[in-house]
Amino acid sequence: TWGIDVEGVLSVPKEVSAENITKITSGDRHALALTEGGKVYAWGNNNFNQAEVPFEIESIMQLEKAVDILAGDQYSAILSNKGRLYVWGSTFATKLNIVPAAFQGNIAKAVPSSFNILLLDKDGKVGIMGQSGTPLETAMPEYIKDGSVRLSDLVVTLRTAAAVDENGKLYVWGEDFNDLLKLPEGIEDAKIVELASGRAHFMALDDQGKLYVWGSNKFNQSKIPSALQNTKVSYISADFYQSYAVDESGKLY
Numbered sequence: 001t002w003g004i005d006v007e008g009v010l011s012v013p014k015e016v017s018a019e020n021i022t023k024i025t026s027g028d029r030h031a032l033a034l035t036e037g038g039k040v041y042a043w044g045n046n047n048f049n050q051a052e053v054p055f056e057i058e059s060i061m062q063l064e065k066a067v068d069i070l071a072g073d074q075y076s077a078i079l080s081n082k083g084r085l086y087v088w089g090s091t092f093a094t095k096l097n098i099v100p101a102a103f104q105g106n107i108a109k110a111v112p113s114s115f116n117i118l119l120l121d122k123d124g125k126v127g128i129m130g131q132s133g134t135p136l137e138t139a140m141p142e143y144i145k146d147g148s149v150r151l152s153d154l155v156v157t158l159r160t161a162a163a164v165d166e167n168g169k170l171y172v173w174g175e176d177f178n179d180l181l182k183l184p185e186g187i188e189d190a191k192i193v194e195l196a197s198g199r200a201h202f203m204a205l206d207d208q209g210k211l212y213v214w215g216s217n218k219f220n221q222s223k224i225p226s227a228l229q230n231t232k233v234s235y236i237s238a239d240f241y242q243s244y245a246v247d248e249s250g251k252l253y
Helices: 055-061
Strands: 020-024 030-035 039-044 064-070 075-080 087-088 107-112 116-119 127-130 150-156 158-163 170-174 192-197 201-206 211-215 233-238 243-247
Touching: 020 064, 020 107, 039 170, 055 087, 064 107, 075 107, 087 116, 087 158, 116 150, 158 192, 158 201, 201 233, 201 243
Parallel strands: 192 233
Antiparallel strands: 020 030, 030 039, 064 075, 075 087, 107 116, 116 127, 150 158, 158 170, 192 201, 201 211, 233 243
16 A cells, blocks of 8 residues: 555555455545455544444354445445445434345445445346435436336446446436536447446446546546557546556556
8 A cells, every 4th residue: 555644544454464355445534455255354544433344244244245345435335245235434414324125135236425325236226325315316317216227337426426228328417517417429329338437537438448538637537648549448447536447458557
């Protein structure tokens, strides 16, 4: 780890270094790590106990296995192999610890924002939990809410979501913050196969290896490097204010 060591977020526990880690994620000032065996470690700022896996959740993980981890600004979550989501930390005011009964046990993916968690179930239907009245909830199209469109992937920024259906069609809703609802030219006719998101920007990759990036460009995160303009991309990823892409030869940008 490297960067600014705010409240011990770079002070990785010794036991984590000895594990085979498959995923790391971070919130505002805390981090989570998931091991190959499904064990979850947390460290950093612990003002709301977000950096300490509760005993009752650890006990549940003796019967289930953690397959994914989430970190919001001041909360943490585990998605288990049983399709169940467990959330802890700063959840009282936002009700982020209340998982909709219709989704619990059938969750395929969960993505965190500051005040909401969006859920994608194994049938391609989207759910939302947390604070009510946010743009992620109020601007969600009815055909997304009622499950008329079967979705295959889902990402979220602070207040805007993007999703793709089984045919690769892109859907975006929420607050038009930093022009996130203004889609790049040509993307509506493309077959999208992968999505990624930062705090205020989206990335999308189509089946021809073409890369699309839009939203905030405060740190040039939405400006595709000239070297990638005519290069086929095979993988994309995004962080708060960063964008990453790997071309078909394996070169990282």
